[in-house]
Amino acid sequence: MEILVCIKRVPDTSENEINVNRDGTDIERDDLVYSVNEWDNYAVEEAIQIRDRVCGSVTVVTVGDEETEEVVRREMAMGADKGVLLSDEVFKNSDGRGIAGIIKAEVKKGKYDLILTGAQADDGAGQVGGMLAAMLDWPYASLATLIEVTDDKKIKVGREIEGGNLEMLEIDLPCVLSIQTGINEPRYVGIRGIRKTASAEIPVHGAGDLGLSPESVGKSGSKIKQLDYFVPDAGEGAEILEGSVDEIAEKLVELLKARGGIK
C-alpha cells in the first residue's frame, strides 16, 4: 500500500500563549514554538502501522517554507520512508483550497492508494482532506478512528460521530481519509531520532515542477482572506477569584458549599 500523509507545521498551542500582534494583522510570531499539527502525528502513526502490516511505503508531504522541513524530518524519524516539501514564493497566502490544489498536483505525480490528513489543524477548519478528495474524485471519509485493510481494493473505516459512536464504512481504494485523535498512540521521537534523518534527502517541488499556474494558488487563488486578528470582548466571563492560594481556596469552598458542590 502506497500511503501519502499530509502534515502541517503549526504553533504549538499547549506550549504558547497566542497573542495578537500590535496592528492586528497576524498573531505575534516571535518566540513561538512550532510543531507538527497534533492530528497529523496520529495520521503518520496510522500510516506506519498499516505499512508494517501490509507492506508498502509512507510518504509525508507538506506545503510550507524552508523552516517547514523540520516537521518533515520529525515525521520521517517516526518511521515515514520519504518526505516531500512543496514550497514556492507563489504558494504564500493560499487558502485551504489553494493548499489542496497544490497537494493534488503532487498526488498526480505519484501513485498512491491511500491519502491521510489530520481531521483539522490550528485554524480548526478541517478542509484540506475533503477538498483534495473532491478534486481527485476519490471517496472521502472524515474523522476516522479505525482503519482495517480488507484487500488491495477496499478498506473498512470507522468514523467517529456524535456521542463517540462509530459509523462503519466500506471504502474503495484509492481514497482520502481524515484522521481523528485517539485512533492510535503516536510513538515518541526524540532529538536523537530526528538527527538521524538529517542526511535524508527531501525534494522540494515548486509551482513549475507541479505544473501549477501562479494565479491558481496563493493570494490570487484565495476566495477567503483574513482581515484582522483580535481578541473578542471578554463579555460577562467568570468571576476570577483573587488573593493568596489559601484565601482563594477558602472562598471557593464557600461558593461550592452554597451551590451543593460538596456532598
Next chain:
Amino acid sequence: MVRQVFAYIVHKEGVADDTALEMVAAAKRIDSDASITAIVAGTGADLNVVCNEIASSYQEVWKIDSEALSYPNAEAIRTLLVRILPKEGLIIAPHDTFGMDLAPGLSIKLDAAYLPDAVDIEGVDENRLKAVRQEYSGQVSTHVVCDISGGAVITARPGSFKADESKGAGGQVVDKTAEALEGGFPETGRRFIEVAEAEVGDVDITKSDILVSVGRGIEDEDNLEIVYDLARAMGGDVACSRPVVDARWLEKSRQVGTSGKTVKPKVYMALGISGSFQHQGGIKGSPFMVAINKNPKAPIFQAADVGVVADILDFVPELTDKINGSR
C-alpha cells in the same frame, strides 16, 4: 435582488437537530431579507415529520426522499445537492461530524468559496461576506472576508448562533426527489455498514450531580490522583476532555463533549481544560461552573461562573485539603 440562502438540516429519528433553527439565525445575519430554504434528505414518515416541523421556520423546505437515504451518506448527499442547488447559491451546514464530512468537498464540486466553522456573520457588502472565525483553539478570533460571487458553502459552529424561534415563516414543503434523483441514486465508493455504539463504562457520568473534569493540563497520568482526591472530597465523579481519553489515561465513557457524553450536573469543575466548543457542547443544564486554568485567556473562563488562574497541580491539592478540613 433577494439573496437565496440554503440550510442543510441534520436530523435523527424524526427530530431536527438544534442547529436547524441556529442556521435560520445565521442566514438572517447574511441578509435579513434573504429567502431561506431548508434542504432535508431522508426517507419515509420521519422525513415528513422533520419537514413539517421546520416549515414554520423556513420559507421553503426542499425534501429529498429515498430509501437509500435512511442513513445519511455525505458522499451521496453531496452529489444530490450539486444536482439541485442553483449556481452561486449560499448553503449553510452545521460544523458537526456530518457537516465536516460534506462541506469541504461540496465547495469544490460547486466551485464555491468555503467558509468553515463560522462563529458569527457580520453581513454582505457586494459580493464580500464578512464573518468571524476562531483560530488556535479559540485563543484568538479573526475577521475573514469571503468572495461569494461564485456562491459559498458555510459551516456554522453549533451553539454559536442563537436559535431563531420566531416560527412565522409558514413555509411550504417542495418535493425535490425527482430532480435530485434524475440519473439515479449516486454511486459512491463508500458504503455504510452499521453504527457501532460506544462502549459503556464503569461509571455513568450523565447521572452525576458533581463532576470534576480534567483536561490536558494534568500533564501526566500519575497526576490524576489529585483529581480523584478532589472528586472524593466533593462527593463527585471524575470526567475528562478528549485528550485525556486519547492518551488512554481515562476510559472513553468519562469523556464530556460532542464526541463523548452529554452531562447535566449541578456543579462542573473544569481543571486544565481550555474550553473548546466540542467540549462545551457536552455540558447542558447550565451547571455552576468553576474553571481552574493557568492561562487567564483560556476560553473556558468565558463559560465559567467562577475562575481561578492557577497551576492545577499546586492548587487542586490545596482545595482538597480545605474541603476535607472544613467538615
